[in-house]
Structure formats: structure tokens, C-alpha cells
Amino acid sequence: MQVSELNRHGFTSGILPAQCPSRTVLDHVTSKWGVLVIIALSQGDLRWGELRRTVEGVSEKMLAQTLRTLEADGFVHREAQATIPPRVDYGLTDRGRALAERLLPLMDWIADNADEILSV
Incomplete structure (x- = not known):
């Protein structure tokens, strides 16, 4: 180099x-949850419950913490609607979409190789 x-x-x-x-x-x-949240949101905007179901295994606390961090960094946009019950949607910002474009090939590589790597 x-x-x-x-x-x-x-x-x-x-x-x-x-x-x-x-x-x-x-x-x-x-972070494990950061990558998974970005990948989940790369498919489109999701509500809290949808996001939690999509990212299986994440606790409410970790999802909230991860979303706060990603929002503060400008990767995730949070939109709260004043409805009853309240509705909150999460989506990627332009920066988040640019990051997802780079993470998706890595996730493809991991998916293609995970079985072989873990069988060693």
C-alpha cells in the first residue's frame, strides 16, 4: 500500500x-445491532415494532440505544406522528443509505461464507 x-x-x-x-x-x-438496524432499514422505513421483529433478538433497551446513536450520527431519521396511539417511523437518511450501500456487499460476503467459517 x-x-x-x-x-x-x-x-x-x-x-x-x-x-x-x-x-x-x-x-x-x-456494532452488531448498528449493522443489523442499518441493513433492516435499507429495505425501507419501519415502525418500532416492525424493526424489532426484523432484527430478531434485539432487546428494547439495545434497539432504543442503537437508534439514538444512529440518529445522532445522522444515519437514521426518526419521525413521530401525533396520533393515538403514537406512531414513530424510522428510516435511513442519505448518509444512512450511502452507508448501507457499503454494508450490503459485506453482509452478502458474510452470508456466503458464514457456514464454512463456523464449521472450522
Whole structure:
């Protein structure tokens, strides 16, 4: 790899610095629940219950925390409607869709290889 490529991928003089802001974002978007929520929302907007059913195994607490983080980072848009009962829809922002476009090939690769990897 050339130095310009290393700098592009978070390297600074050949080092991945601990205080690099990319680490925080990387932690948010590559957490187990973060990836799964982004992938679920890449199919379209979902209500809370739909999202929880789609991302099997996520607790209410973790889903709420993950959505708050992804919303604060500008990946997810939350739209609350003043109806009875209240309705809240979640969807990807332009930034979230751009991220999903990059995550989907990774998820395809994982799905294609998971059985073989786990059988070792």
C-alpha cells in the first residue's frame, strides 16, 4: 500500500491512532445491532415494532440505544406522528443509505461464507 492509501483508511504515518474520530464512528456503525438496524432499514422505513421483529433478538433497551446513536450520527431519521396511539417511523437518511450501500456487499460476503467459517 502507498502512503496516500494508508492515510485514506485512517492511518496516520502508518499508525491507526487511538484518538481518531473514525474509531467512534466505526464503533457506532459496526456494532452488531448498528449493522443489523442499518441493513433492516435499507429495505425501507419501519415502525418500532416492525424493526424489532426484523432484527430478531434485539432487546428494547439495545434497539432504543442503537437508534439514538444512529440518529445522532445522522444515519437514521426518526419521525413521530401525533396520533393515538403514537406512531414513530424510522428510516435511513442519505448518509444512512450511502452507508448501507457499503454494508450490503459485506453482509452478502458474510452470508456466503458464514457456514464454512463456523464449521472450522
